[in-house]
Amino acid sequence: MRQRPLSPHIGVYKFAYTMATSIAHRATGIVLSVGLLALAGWLIAAASGPESYAIAVAILGGAFGQLLLAGWLVAFSYHLFNGLRHLNWDLGRGLEKPEARRSAAIVVVATVLLAAAFIYVAFFAGVPR
Amino acid sequence: MSLRSPLGKVLGRGSAKQGVSHWWAQRVTAIALIPLTLWFAFQLVHLPTANYDEVRAWVASGLNPVWLMLFIGAVAWHSALGVQVVIEDYIPKKGAKVTALLASTFLHVVVAVAGSYAVLRIAFTTFSAG
Numbered sequence: 001m002r003q004r005p006l007s008p009h010i011g012v013y014k015f016a017y018t019m020a021t022s023i024a025h026r027a028t029g030i031v032l033s034v035g036l037l038a039l040a041g042w043l044i045a046a047a048s049g050p051e052s053y054a055i056a057v058a059i060l061g062g063a064f065g066q067l068l069l070a071g072w073l074v075a076f077s078y079h080l081f082n083g084l085r086h087l088n089w090d091l092g093r094g095l096e097k098p099e100a101r102r103s104a105a106i107v108v109v110a111t112v113l114l115a116a117a118f119i120y121v122a123f124f125a126g127v128p129r
Numbered sequence: 130m131s132l133r134s135p136l137g138k139v140l141g142r143g144s145a146k147q148g149v150s151h152w153w154a155q156r157v158t159a160i161a162l163i164p165l166t167l168w169f170a171f172q173l174v175h176l177p178t179a180n181y182d183e184v185r186a187w188v189a190s191g192l193n194p195v196w197l198m199l200f201i202g203a204v205a206w207h208s209a210l211g212v213q214v215v216i217e218d219y220i221p222k223k224g225a226k227v228t229a230l231l232a233s234t235f236l237h238v239v240v241a242v243a244g245s246y247a248v249l250r251i252a253f254t255t256f257s258a259g
Contacts, residue, residue: 026211026215029208029211029212029215030211030212030215032204032208033208033211033212036201036204036205036208036240037240039201039204039244040201040240040243040244040247043188043197043201043244043247043248043251044243044244044247046181046184046185046188046247046251047246047247047248047250047251048247050181053181053184054181057179057180076166076170080163080166083159083163084163086159087156087159087160090156118170118174121174122174
């Protein structure tokens with residue numbers, strides 16, 4: 001079979017910050033996929049008995065676990081808003097370059113606000129963990 | 130007018146596999162996950178504590194097992210579709226690519242089934258006021 005030309009890879013383009021929002025969507029998606037493992041592990045531990053659950057809480061409640069939780073909250077906030085941006089594109093709207101730049105900025109601002117609200121409620125609002 | 134057959138025109142032009150169903154399932158699960166993830170986030174925030182009895186009572190309460198299993202299923206499906214694209218794009222060697230795709234698919238199915246079983250087991254062994 002003849003070698004057909006492939007689309008050029010990202011290395012040939014001048015950097016635009018909308019590219020960063022694209023790769024960040026994938027990165028946060030992978031981070032959230034790891035979060036799915038933690039969610040399943042947490043539920044399986046709760047289904048297995050108090051001893052297993054104590055281990056899960058020790059891991060998730062430790063410094064590293066808390067850092068992961070904060071990371072998942074940030075990743076979820078971003079993936080949610082940028083996902084809405086993608087769904088809007090799927091409707092054929094907002095595809096012009098100035099619109100894409102503007103929606104990228106909106107996504108970043110909305111992410112910071114929602115992630116800050118999540119982190120405040122989860123870590124500072126006096127909800128005992 | 131071309132004398133090339135329709136088959137001859139498309140051969141070698143790339144994939145004719147499940148592109149459309151993949152794309153569509155990714156959007157369907159994305160839309161389902163908007164309310165489901167927000168429900169899950171608000172539920173977690175409103176848990177007074179995350180201790181063993183409290184969490185089990187919450188999982189078993191009312192229709193929570195249904196929502197939790199829908200949530201786990203939708204997340205696992207959406208995650209499987211997303212991870213698949215990342216593997217296809219970033220692992221160029223065919224053997225490694227197929228191995229990674231198989232491993233990802235198996236892991237996602239295991240997580241969805243094991244997570245749902247955990248929810249059911251808690252629901253059927255916890256007596257809650259809900």
